Amino acid sequence: MDGNPFKPTAGKMPPVLVGRQLIIEDFREALRDGIGAPGRIMLVTGQRGFGKTVMLTEFRKIAKSEGWLTISETASDGLVDRLALALDPQDGLRVAGAQLSPAISAGGLGSLSLGGITVSHEMAPLTLRTAMDHCLAGKRTKKGKGVLITIDEMQSASREDIVAIATAVQHVIAQSDESDIAERDKRGVAIVFAGLPSMVNELVNNNTTTFMRRAMQRELANVSVPEVRDAYVKTIGESGMDIDKDVADQAARISQGYPYMIQLVGYYVWRSARRRNARSIELQDIRQGEHDALTEFVQAVCAPAIDGLGASERIFLRAMAESSGQSGFGAAGMAKISDIVSASRHSRSWVNKYRAILLRDRIIEVAGHGYVTFAIPHLREYIMSVG
Ligand SMILES: Nc1ncnc2c1ncn2[C@@H]1O[C@H](COP(=O)(O)OP(=O)(O)O)[C@@H](O)[C@H]1O
Numbered sequence: 001m002d003g004n005p006f007k008p009t010a011g012k013m014p015p016v017l018v019g020r021q022l023i024i025e026d027f028r029e030a031l032r033d034g035i036g037a038p039g040r041i042m043l044v045t046g047q048r049g050f051g052k053t054v055m056l057t058e059f060r061k062i063a064k065s066e067g068w069l070t071i072s073e074t075a076s077d078g079l080v081d082r083l084a085l086a087l088d089p090q091d092g093l094r095v096a097g098a099q100l101s102p103a104i105s106a107g108g109l110g111s112l113s114l115g116g117i118t119v120s121h122e123m124a125p126l127t128l129r130t131a132m133d134h135c136l137a138g139k140r141t142k143k144g145k146g147v148l149i150t151i152d153e154m155q156s157a158s159r160e161d162i163v164a165i166a167t168a169v170q171h172v173i174a175q176s177d178e179s180d181i182a183e184r185d186k187r188g189v190a191i192v193f194a195g196l197p198s199m200v201n202e203l204v205n206n207n208t209t210t211f212m213r214r215a216m217q218r219e220l221a222n223v224s225v226p227e228v229r230d231a232y233v234k235t236i237g238e239s240g241m242d243i244d245k246d247v248a249d250q251a252a253r254i255s256q257g258y259p260y261m262i263q264l265v266g267y268y269v270w271r272s273a274r275r276r277n278a279r280s281i282e283l284q285d286i287r288q289g290e291h292d293a294l295t296e297f298v299q300a301v302c303a304p305a306i307d308g309l310g311a312s313e314r315i316f317l318r319a320m321a322e323s324s325g326q327s328g329f330g331a332a333g334m335a336k337i338s339d340i341v342s343a344s345r346h347s348r349s350w351v352n353k354y355r356a357i358l359l360r361d362r363i364i365e366v367a368g369h370g371y372v373t374f375a376i377p378h379l380r381e382y383i384m385s386v387g
């Protein structure tokens, strides 16, 4: 028998990429439709564990197989400089250094250090722009194709970086109209950003980056349970283990179609059967797998989601967790807003304020008029358990 086929690890490609055909199609189309296709600037959002990082990997695989150059980056200090270097390994840094006038570097403007060369933030758009131009003019990009840049963890990008990238991409798009190369032969830039849902506010409502508003936005949501079941049957079958369709269906229901949970449940269910030296997954493995997967899920998803919140958001969520019992919707985790008001001991407007923030950050969801529900599975139980 093979090793465990499931991959419950951040950023690791799953054995079957469940339920992402539509977004993949959008992306393929964008590459083929040429410069100006909406999907060439894409914003992929989703909570932790929804598969943003693997989506970017998949996009790069597709682009590579179509003859595109690909660059993979993660937002953090020095993003623009790393991009410039990746786009233009020969001149990326030289260009950056050469454009730095002494007057500016001494003027106390924001600057950062990179291997002994200081690059001014104010110069960043120009630097990146030049690097993009060089990249598209050079041998590494092909006629009618171009370069795909993927940037992960975009919620951590600085405003300067966002502006620099937006300006450079916009420049390249505008410039392509001035060239007399046939449209189908032009080389272009495709760029995909991935990040938490909260990043959309930063990016899209930031008036210096209007171009982000024109980006194609795709939110990664849960995938359908029957598709998860079919993926289980396939993956488990190919690993040399047996599973009944009904048993696979139970496992799929436990995952609720949450991508990370799909891998966790698969992994622990499979492990349970192997530990019994069984060749087939049975209901007892589902029970064991559910327990192990949940423990892991709470640690990896619920805890970090709450850690990132402020004190008021936590008060709201605690009141909401208590109220979802009161409203008689305990199982579904639904809570009535008026119950949250009394449980939180705050005003209605205070509750409305934090309701809006938590909705925006996809921690909670609207569940009919006057009700909210948790957007992350098992979050209610977790909040109750941490007190
Ligand atoms: N469409 C999918 N189908 C099945 N498993 C998936 C899917 N997308 C992601 N996964 C799995 O979910 C986990 C989290 O994926 P990742 O890309 O790291 O999420 P994010 O970057 O959104 O936090 C990984 O274990 C990955 O294998």
Ligand SMILES: [Mg+2]
Binding pocket: 010, 011, 052, 053, 054, 152
């Ligand atoms: Mg990720």
